[in-house]
Amino acid sequence: MQAIEPTPEPAPLEQPAAPLGRAIVITSGKGGVGKTTTTANVGAALAALGKRVVLVDADVGLRNLDIVLGLENRVKFHVLDVIEKKAELDDALVRDKNLETLYLLAAAQTREKEDVETGAMIALVEALRARFEYVLIDCPAGIETGFRNAVAGASHAIVVCTPEVSAVRDADRVVGLLPNDWKPELVVNRLRPALVRKGKMLSVEDVDAILRLPLLGVIPDEPDIIIATNKGRPIALEEHSPVGAAYRQIAARLAGADVPAPTVKVAEPGFFAKVGAFFGGR
Amino acid sequence: MAGRRIVITSGKGGVGKTTTTANLGAALAKRGRKVVLVDTDIGLRNLDLVLGVEKRIVFDLVEVVEGRCQLRQALIRDKRFPSLHLLPAAQTRDKTSVSEAQMDALIGELAAEADFVLIDCPAGIEHGFRNAVAGAREGIVVTTPEVSAIRDADRVVGKLKERSLPHSLIVNRIRPEMVASGEMMSVDDVRDVLRTEVLGIIPDDEEVIDTTNRGEPLVLDPNQRLAPIYLKIARRLEGEKIPLTRLESQTFLTKLFTIWKAG
Numbered sequence: 001m002q003a004i005e006p007t008p009e010p011a012p013l014e015q016p017a018a019p020l021g022r023a024i025v026i027t028s029g030k031g032g033v034g035k036t037t038t039t040a041n042v043g044a045a046l047a048a049l050g051k052r053v054v055l056v057d058a059d060v061g062l063r064n065l066d067i068v069l070g071l072e073n074r075v076k077f078h079v080l081d082v083i084e085k086k087a088e089l090d091d092a093l094v095r096d097k098n099l100e101t102l103y104l105l106a107a108a109q110t111r112e113k114e115d116v117e118t119g120a121m122i123a124l125v126e127a128l129r130a131r132f133e134y135v136l137i138d139c140p141a142g143i144e145t146g147f148r149n150a151v152a153g154a155s156h157a158i159v160v161c162t163p164e165v166s167a168v169r170d171a172d173r174v175v176g177l178l179p180n181d182w183k184p185e186l187v188v189n190r191l192r193p194a195l196v197r198k199g200k201m202l203s204v205e206d207v208d209a210i211l212r213l214p215l216l217g218v219i220p221d222e223p224d225i226i227i228a229t230n231k232g233r234p235i236a237l238e239e240h241s242p243v244g245a246a247y248r249q250i251a252a253r254l255a256g257a258d259v260p261a262p263t264v265k266v267a268e269p270g271f272f273a274k275v276g277a278f279f280g281g282r
Numbered sequence: 283m284a285g286r287r288i289v290i291t292s293g294k295g296g297v298g299k300t301t302t303t304a305n306l307g308a309a310l311a312k313r314g315r316k317v318v319l320v321d322t323d324i325g326l327r328n329l330d331l332v333l334g335v336e337k338r339i340v341f342d343l344v345e346v347v348e349g350r351c352q353l354r355q356a357l358i359r360d361k362r363f364p365s366l367h368l369l370p371a372a373q374t375r376d377k378t379s380v381s382e383a384q385m386d387a388l389i390g391e392l393a394a395e396a397d398f399v400l401i402d403c404p405a406g407i408e409h410g411f412r413n414a415v416a417g418a419r420e421g422i423v424v425t426t427p428e429v430s431a432i433r434d435a436d437r438v439v440g441k442l443k444e445r446s447l448p449h450s451l452i453v454n455r456i457r458p459e460m461v462a463s464g465e466m467m468s469v470d471d472v473r474d475v476l477r478t479e480v481l482g483i484i485p486d487d488e489e490v491i492d493t494t495n496r497g498e499p500l501v502l503d504p505n506q507r508l509a510p511i512y513l514k515i516a517r518r519l520e521g522e523k524i525p526l527t528r529l530e531s532q533t534f535l536t537k538l539f540t541i542w543k544a545g
Contacts, residue, residue, distance in 0.1 A: 029326050031295010031405035036430065061407050062293050062437060064430035109437075113408055141295035141405035143325050144377055165495050166300070166328040173326060173373075192488070200492040223457070227465050230429050 021052075023125050023135040024254075025154035027178075029170030031141030033162045034189040034219070037229060039138040040068045041244070042158075044234035045251030046134050047102035054093065054103045054132040056125070058150035059140040060116060063107035069096060070232020071104055080108040083120040089127060098237060103132070113146035125153025134254075143177055151177075157184040158216060163191055163202035168210055175211065185216035187250065192221045204262075217250035218262040219243055285316070285393040288400055288519075289418035291442075293434030295405030297426045298454040301490060303402040304332045305508070306422075308501040309516035311366035315397040318357065320369045320389065322414040323404040324379060327371035333360060334497020335368060344372035344379045347388060362502060367396075377409045382416035389417030407441060415442070421449035422481060427456055427467040432475055439476055450481035452515065457486045469526070482515035483526055484508060 026039045036059075043055045056079065057065040066072040074094045077087035082105070096102035105128070108115070128135045139150035151157070157178050161171040171186075178184055188204050195201035204218055222243050228235040236247040246262070253259045290303045300323075307319045321329035324344065330336040341356035346369070353369075360366040369392070372379065392399045401418055404410035415421070421442045425435035435451075442449045453469050460466035469483050487508050493500040500506040501513065514524050 030328075031297075032431075033296055062434045064294075064433060067429050067433065113406075142377075142408065142410065144406065144408040144410060146406065146408060164491060165331055169328065169331065170326045195488060195491065200488070200495075202495065223460060223465070226428060226460070230465075230467075 019133075021129040021131075021133045021135055022156060023129055023137065023154045024156045024158055025058075025137040025139050025151050026158045026160060027139040027147065027150065027174055028141070028160045028167070029143060029174040030162075030167045033167050034160050034187075035141075036064050036068050036138050037225065038158065038160050038187055038189065038219075038247075039136050040065060041234045041236035041247035042251050042254065043102055043134070043136050044069075044096070044099060045236040045248045046255060047096070047099040048237065048248070049251060049255055050101065051134055051255060052101045052132045053134045053136065054105060054128050056105045056128070056135060056137045057107035058121075058137050058146060060107045060111055060113045060146060061109065062140065063109050065138050066094075066104060066106050067232060068229050069104055069234065071096065071106075072232075075104075075106040078106045078108040079121075079124065080111055080115060083116065083124060089124075098233070113140065113144070113149065116145075116149050118149055118152045121149045122153045143174065147174075147177075155182075157182055158187055159184045159211070159213060160187045160189050161207060161211065162189050163196070163204070163207055165202070168202065168207055172211055175213065184213055186211060186213040187217045187219065188215070189219045190221040191218055215262055216253060217246055219246045284390075285396040286398050287389050287393050287417060287419045288398065289403050289414050289421045289447075290400060290424060291403035291411065291414065291421055291438055292405070292424045292431070293407060293438040294425075294431045297431050298424050298452075298484070298490075299405075300328050300332050300402050301494060302422070302424050302452060302454065302484075303329060303400050304499045305501045305512040306516060306519070307366055307398070307400050308360075308363060308499040309512040310398050310400075310519070311360070311363035312501060312513065313516055313520075314365065316365045316395070317398045317400065318367045318369060318392045318396045320392065320399060320401045320417070321371040322385070322401055322410060322417075324371045324375055324377045324410065325373065326404065327373050329368060329402050330358075330370050331497060332494050333368055333499065335360065335370075336497070339370045342370045342372040343388070344375050347380050347384045353388075353391060377404070377413065380413055382413055385413045385417040407437065411438075411441075415445060415447070418447060421447050422452055423449055423476070423478065424452045424454055425472060425476070426454050427461070427469070427472055429467075432467075432472060436476055439478055449478060451476060451478040452482045452484065453480060454484045455486040456483055480526060481518055482511065484511055484515075 043053045047053045057063045077092035081087040094104045140146035196203045235244045238244040307317045311317045341351040346356045358368045403414035425431045461468045
């Protein structure tokens with residue numbers, strides 16, 4: 001697969017009415033590690049800070065961001081409707097139930113990823129950047145057409161990874177496919193400190209030793225995330241949830257606040273002798 | 283007689299396709315069947331890690347298809363079960379390196395020599411999915427009891443039906459205590475939505491993370507809680523009538539689905 005060309009920066013405007021927003025793709029390679037959950041919750045937490053945020057579901061054919069936000073009944077138009085000029089962008093944007101500055105642009109459910117042209121995706125993200133401070137793009141699993149389209153319009157990446165060898169291997173592969181001049185940031189999701197202590201799960205240090213990415217956040221594994229996802233209310237809005245708190249920290253850090261680096265209380269680092277070795281077998 | 287050609291698929295990633303492929307394969311091999319596991323996740327292979335054979339890969343599926351090695355040279359025999367084999371995916375190529383016709387021919391060649399060819403499908407429904415399904419004659423859809431996983435599974439069930447592939451369902455990572463408290467969908471809920479015969483129910487077990495990291499399918503260890511469950515699924519797959527373990531039925535989340543199921 002060819003390396004993805006970085007998105008060309010738009011020509012600077014004479015007197016911009018508002019600064020162009022930041023387009024960030026949330027990606028992972030492996031599926032089921034928490035891309036959609038992270039997109040929804042980082043978006044919700046940014047919006048709770050008063051930022052104008054749009055979430056773009058790039059998983060054409062297997063959309064889920066609408067469910068996680070509880071907005072599935074309000075979706076009228078989707079990304080492809082906008083690209084194919086069957087709907088205006090304003091009509092396709094769905095406003096969140098809880099947060100006034102949070103919007104969703106849903107994916108088409110009955111179309112294929114190959115129906116989206118990369119150039120059209122870049123133009124769409126540019127249009128969104130003119131209206132929003134943050135454009136968060138929820139990338140599909142894998143590294144096929146859907147991945148390339150999701151990355152094309154962005155200028156920054158958040159790589160989500162769970163502390164499992166297969167997820168770390170896939171994340172490493174994805175980092176290698178991102179433009180060379182990007183500095184992707186890492187979110188380690190679903191950490192169980194008790195398992196790390198017993199030596200049955202990779203530690204954040206183990207993951208960091210392989211991926212070598214700046215750490216944006218660490219999310220603990222808690223059953224309340226499943227409940228929140230099924231109910232369609234982002235856990236980032238739950239004041240007393242440790243998962244919610246971890247997402248709010250990520251949002252604050254993205255927004256430029258000086259939040260100390262995430263720490264996880266684990267007595268000893270994990271000790272998987274395999275970790276270093278399994279990257280040798282390419 | 284040619285062996286069975288079964289694709290393990292899900293739509294959504296991370297629901298347990300690769301873990302299911304490895305453990306079901308090991309369970310069938312433990313029953314004396316000749317089994318080939320095929321990793322079709324070109325570019326993001328992981329089945330080799332789960333089986334713990336990542337350092338023994340010399341050739342891969344793409345090299346076989348391109349005629350750069352013999353099929354038997356690329357097959358890795360499991361040291362614990364001599365009748366279990368892996369055909370690994372290529373890691374530095376992409377999914378368009380193989381066509382549907384090539385995959386179909388390759389799986390056919392493997393099935394001529396094996397009792398079971400289990401095809402580990404990539405996440406999504408793009409080129410990689412179409413390739414994996416092209417080689418199969420039946421499917422196992424893996425899902426977890428979460429709204430997003432079930433919606434994706436529904437989409438995949440539709441695609442298997444379009445191709446007239448018979449299929450059954452494995453509901454993975456059930457937490458009975460969460461089902462009992464109404465915080466997780468029950469197997470009945472999942473079956474009602476997907477209208478697909480259930481082949482197996484697998485409880486959530488944190489040991490899976492550890493055994494996966496160590497590359498040891500848990501079917502190997504009789505002390506593992508899940509080992510007998512995979513063995514039962516293997517027997518059911520071979521036609522034995524073994525009743526499913528019943529879990530309490532909770533249906534209050536089912537109504538969430540009626541809207542998008544109707545659409």
